[in-house]
Amino acid sequence: MQRLIVHALKEKDGFLLGIVIKVKANMPPKQTQKKLSKAKEKKLKRKQEQAEIALLLKKIKSANEVEDYMVHFAPFKTYSQNGLNAKISYGSPANTSPDDLQWMFQLLKDNMEEIYRSNDFRWKDREKFEELSHESSRYLIARDAISEKPLGFVSLRFDLDDDVDVVYCYEIQLSVDARRKGLGKFLMQLLELIGHKANMTKIVLTVFKDNLASNHFFREKLRYKEDDTSPLFFDPMNPDDYTYSIISKELLLGGGKVDKQIKKTAAPETVLTNTTNTTNTN
Ligand SMILES: CC(C)(COP(=O)(O)OP(=O)(O)OC[C@H]1O[C@@H](n2cnc3c(N)ncnc32)[C@H](O)[C@@H]1OP(=O)(O)O)[C@@H](O)C(=O)NCCC(=O)NCCS
Numbered sequence: 001m002q003r004l005i006v007h008a009l010k011e012k013d014g015f016l017l018g019i020v021i022k023v024k025a026n027m028p029p030k031q032t033q034k035k036l037s038k039a040k041e042k043k044l045k046r047k048q049e050q051a052e053i054a055l056l057l058k059k060i061k062s063a064n065e066v067e068d069y070m071v072h073f074a075p076f077k078t079y080s081q082n083g084l085n086a087k088i089s090y091g092s093p094a095n096t097s098p099d100d101l102q103w104m105f106q107l108l109k110d111n112m113e114e115i116y117r118s119n120d121f122r123w124k125d126r127e128k129f130e131e132l133s134h135e136s137s138r139y140l141i142a143r144d145a146i147s148e149k150p151l152g153f154v155s156l157r158f159d160l161d162d163d164v165d166v167v168y169c170y171e172i173q174l175s176v177d178a179r180r181k182g183l184g185k186f187l188m189q190l191l192e193l194i195g196h197k198a199n200m201t202k203i204v205l206t207v208f209k210d211n212l213a214s215n216h217f218f219r220e221k222l223r224y225k226e227d228d229t230s231p232l233f234f235d236p237m238n239p240d241d242y243t244y245s246i247i248s249k250e251l252l253l254g255g256g257k258v259d260k261q262i263k264k265t266a267a268p269e270t271v272l273t274n275t276t277n278t279t280n281t282n
Helices: 030-065 098-118 125-132 183-197 212-221 257-265
Strands: 002-008 019-025 078-081 084-091 138-144 150-161 164-174 202-208 244-250
Touching: 030 150, 030 164, 078 183, 084 183, 098 125, 098 138, 098 150, 098 164, 125 164, 138 183, 150 183, 164 183, 183 202, 183 212, 202 212, 212 244
Parallel strands: 164 202
Antiparallel strands: 002 019, 078 084, 084 138, 138 150, 150 164, 202 244
16 A cells, blocks of 8 residues: 655745655555554464464473383382382383273272262263273372282373363372372372473362362362362352362472472472382371
8 A cells, every 4th residue: 555645845925835745655544553563463472372382282292202200200119108018100001001901990980980970970981991091191000019909090191271281180099998098198299290390380180079088188288279270260150060179289390399398298308319218208
């Protein structure tokens, strides 16, 4: 678009001294200019967001490619407390035996099917097994160090959740006789370290409101807080429509706060340096 600007030079003694014609090329009116710069801004912002998401996805891919996080956390390979003598391993569906997958599924079913049903949530064996054994799943499995009997597991995924890079804790399930001996807390602390190592922003999980033990475990003991994505925030006027909450814990990138917290709660001199964990305080 071109604009002609005509300036008549001052008249002197009744004579016009001249006319200047300026041609301004590509100069839209001010309003259009504003609109254009806003559109440009939006486009730039969209591009930046896409670039950020691409970076996060790359980070998640790298986290998934780590075959065994336990090499970084040797002191967490064993847990010997309160009558338990457990060893912990990290794996994916690809390197987990069908027997272990079946055992995990059965424990999950034994612990949770009833709670799902009482909360009007659908439970279907096949769907649950598929979710558990999904290729993105990763596991922490605790088993008796001598008999190899499985005691409990965590199922996790590195994922993008509401555009945030997270470790999603899909399950933490312990067999009845392994509970209340500190193993659950120990596994969640290990998960924090793994999430921190993988540079994820937070750990997220879903908990049924009426699972009182679990709420006490996560909220009071491990200091998880209501997550931004929880129904409490996205639908605050109808809290009773939801039987579950989404809770999370920040991993605070680069700040070393995870380590500090674990040091505080889990006897640093043993947990972080000693492979026997004999004085882990859970
Ligand atoms: C919830 C669960 C993972 C906790 O693991 P755990 O090894 O039993 O818990 P810990 O021994 O580490 O307990 C740590 C603290 O959590 C709290 N806690 C654990 N179990 C509790 C319970 N049944 N009631 C109240 N508080 C409990 C306590 O404060 C406890 O500290 P304390 O023993 O010094 O009082 C385990 O009980 C479990 O697998 N439950 C069944 C499956 C389940 O509900 N999973 C969670 C789904 S979201």
